[in-house]
Amino acid sequence: MKMVNVHASVNEELCKGCKTCEMVCPVYAIRVSKQEKEFDVDIDPKRCVGCWNCEQRCPEHAIEMKPCEPYVLSTDVTQFDYKEIEALCRKTRFHPKQLVCYCTGTRAEELAAAILSGARTPDALVLATGVGAGCGIECNQPILRFLESAGLSFERKKQSFQWYGRTITVWEVPSSLREEFPVFRFGEDQELFDRIINAPVEP
Amino acid sequence: MNGAPINPAALRDSQYGVDPKYVVKRGADLDGMTSVSLKELIPDMPSVIYPNGRGVSVIKEETERALASVDFSKIRPGHKVNILASHHGFTFLGGEPYAEMLRTIRDVVITETEAKEVRLRAGLGMRFRETEEYIKAHGLDEYFEGKALGIAPIDAGIPIETKLGTLYGLRKAYDADVIIHAHNSDVREVHFHRQVDRAIKPFGMSYARCETRSTYHMNMGPRGANFVARAIFESDFVQDKYGFSIFMIMSPQGVVNVDADNDLYALNDRTTVGGMKYYGKIISLFGEIDECIAILDFPCPVPYVFSAGVIYANMINANIDLFDLDNPLPPYTWYTETFYDDHGQPLIPEIPPVNPAIKMVVHNYAWTGYPAVFFAEKTPTIVVGEEQAKHFDRDPMNLNYMKHALLARNLDTAMAFAYETAGTDKVIIFDGATGGLNVSASLAEHLLKVAPSVCDHVENTLIPRWLDQRNMDISLMRAIP
Incomplete structure (x- = not known):
């Protein structure tokens, strides 16, 4: 769940059309197009999640975050049989109550509920839960892992760098590396994760 | 008292x-x-060289001394060189010692080689303009002739094939023929790195895309995560570009010295035991x-x-x-x-x-x-x-x-x-x-x-245990100041 209390706004006089804002917006809310002598930057306020990525990366400092009427991005977990939520979380190797986003406080169960509600892509999950609208860094893999374990396939937009791909988890570390590098304690960390994932869900 | x-x-x-x-x-x-x-x-x-009343000129001298033992032969005429830095270094002692080390690295590389361009690429954490602020505050953009840049984990990436499969670096960190790893040694985030491969970590963090950082913090576990940086560093892609490493060696009192080495693992051993000894x-x-x-x-x-x-x-x-x-x-x-x-x-x-x-x-x-x-x-x-x-x-x-x-x-x-x-x-x-x-x-x-x-x-109980857990010998401890 994330409260959105700011929206991006562009000063088109400063914009040089580099499209960085388009590339870092987690929900594709920004479109930059070239007009005759200047650039037109269209920011969809219905999609803007107030993450500040565009403001922080614009090389021309052309974007400002302005206060908006606050609203909340969230998906109601209770609309589904919790067993379905639990099953998808554990298949993704998360405990349902485990945090997947430190910034917004989004938990695994909410990502599962959003997918059960029809979210099919990373940007759809951001819009449905607010995940990824904080630092935009650490929840990257939980988002991709959830979509993959739900059996969803989706393609990265060419020239885009909102996300690249899912990476390895500790369960997939080859045995040769586990044996060669005991100081990293892959096996013990995997056991720790397994204890977390299989912990009961308290009401 | x-x-x-x-x-x-x-x-x-x-x-x-x-x-x-x-x-x-x-x-x-x-x-x-x-x-x-x-x-x-x-x-x-340990005694420190900074702060010392002499200002940052001592950092320049110490950086030059450390670089005197480095082999620059990987940098050839016409090469582009990226000095890779991190925001943390600027948080020490007002930031000027680290800035001076970076300036001196540039000057020495230009003197010792015929590199075409020596750029500064400064990684950061979650404050995507933080290193821009430091670059400006310390005049680094002018010093690097407009070639100093903050690089953020949501910037364009580049896939890197590693022992852990595909991980992702930042394109602008690696858009050079040779990279120089310029960091600091304080234990700082020991809750993350656990003093295992502390000197390697920026390859999985400051110079890495959000996919890699998320792998570190979400996918691998609290100790296993530290292999992520090693996997990237040892990749053919990074090894092809890697020149040398140089660290501002910190103690809680200030800068102990500057240490440089072509062999990052040798430097890592010294910073590992130094971190235990000093912190x-x-x-x-x-x-x-x-x-x-x-x-x-x-x-x-x-x-x-x-x-x-x-x-x-x-x-x-x-x-x-x-x-x-x-x-x-x-x-x-x-x-x-x-x-x-x-x-x-x-x-x-x-x-x-x-x-x-x-x-x-x-x-x-x-x-x-x-x-x-x-x-x-x-x-x-x-x-x-x-x-x-x-x-x-x-x-x-x-x-x-x-x-x-x-x-x-x-x-x-x-x-x-x-x-x-x-x-x-x-x-x-x-x-x-x-x-x-x-x-x-x-x-x-x-x-x-x-x-x-x-x-x-x-001294007598914990350090021997910490060293033993990392298969390190006490002689390493005695070899550092």
């Missing part, structure tokens, strides 16, 4: 903190505060504080504010020995944070609580741009000043911070409440004071009393 409070580090104009004009009183200015020098607490603390005692001493009020008062996000040369995250974890690899989870790390449910209860009983000695936190000045709600959830927190509260309310990483913190109009009001509620008069101030730490008289007395036995325990 105890002296007057040491001047705290200056606050800094930054978009991540409130305007320093709103900070009308520093923790060190409170009645009853005093200071203890690190040398008093830890007599074998093990002060962090263990923090673990002997039985009760305190912690004042945050430094230009960095909550976990990174400094006291006695170590960060607040080391204090909130001080009830567990983080160098001891048999301890799977620190009380605070991003793995631990995810292992609490929505009622604040640990998902499994063995999750260690955050340091119970911290009875209250008074947040006089610290930055946004790092998800800090966990700190306010787990330790009673008072934020000083409405402007600061509003600043946190606007930060997308901290929208819930003030839901768990109280607001006080000024520092005196906050402290009056803290003394009354926490029931202790022991105070520790994280204000970046150099050479010692600012504390209340009662805490000074406690620290001086317990320090000798802590130092003895670290």
Whole structure:
């Protein structure tokens, strides 16, 4: 769940059309197009999640975050049989109550509920839960892992760098590396994760 | 014995903190505060070359000395060279020592080689303009002739094939023929790296895309994660570009020296044991504080504010020995944070609580741009000043911070409440004071009393255990200053 209390706004006089804002917006809310002598930057306020990525990366400092009427991005977990939520979380190797986003406080169960509600892509999950609208860094893999374990396939937009791909988890570390590098304690960390994932869900 | 409070580090104009004009009183200015020098607490603390009264010219000399033993032959005429740096280095001693090291590296590379371009690429954490601020503040853009750049984890990436499969670096970190790894050695985030491959870590962090960082913090586990950086560093892609490494070697008192090597693993061994030797005692001493009020008062996000040369995250974890690899989870790390449910209860009983000695936190000045709600959830927190509260309310990483913190109009009001509620008069101030730490008289007395036995325990029991867990020999310890 994330409260959105700011929206991006562009000063088109400063914009040089580099499209960085388009590339870092987690929900594709920004479109930059070239007009005759200047650039037109269209920011969809219905999609803007107030993450500040565009403001922080614009090389021309052309974007400002302005206060908006606050609203909340969230998906109601209770609309589904919790067993379905639990099953998808554990298949993704998360405990349902485990945090997947430190910034917004989004938990695994909410990502599962959003997918059960029809979210099919990373940007759809951001819009449905607010995940990824904080630092935009650490929840990257939980988002991709959830979509993959739900059996969803989706393609990265060419020239885009909102996300690249899912990476390895500790369960997939080859045995040769586990044996060669005991100081990293892959096996013990995997056991720790397994204890977390299989912990009961308290009401 | 105890002296007057040491001047705290200056606050800094930054978009991540409130305007320093709103900070009308520093923790060190409170009645009853005093200071203890690190040398008093830890007599074998190494000598430092900076601060030293001579200014940063000594850093230039030391960097030149360290680079004299480096083989530059990988850099050929016409090559483009990226000096890879990190934001953390700028948080030491006002940032100028690290900036001077970076300037000197550039000058020496140009002198020693016929490189076409020597650029600065400065990585960062979650405050995507932070290194831009440092570049500007230290005149690095001019020094690098317009070729100094902050690089963020959401910038364009590049896939890197590794022993762990495909991971992702930042395109602009690697858009050169040769890269130079220019970092610092303080243990800092020992809750993350656990003093395993500490010198390699930036390859999985500062120079890496969010996919890789998320792999580190979400996919691999609290100790296994540290292999991520090694996997990237050892990839053919990085090895093809890697030139050498150079580190500003830190102790809690300041800069010990500058160390450079073409062999990053040799440098890693030295920084690993150096970190234990220089920081093990002060962090263990923090673990002997039985009760305190912690004042945050430094230009960095909550976990990174400094006291006695170590960060607040080391204090909130001080009830567990983080160098001891048999301890799977620190009380605070991003793995631990995810292992609490929505009622604040640990998902499994063995999750260690955050340091119970911290009875209250008074947040006089610290930055946004790092998800800090966990700190306010787990330790009673008072934020000083409405402007600061509003600043946190606007930060997308901290929208819930003030839901768990109280607001006080000024520092005196906050402290009056803290003394009354926490029931202790022991105070520790994280204000970046150099050479010692600012504390209340009662805490000074406690620290001086317990320090000798802590130092003895670290020296004779803990360090041998830490080395043994990493298959390292005590002779390495003896070989460093």
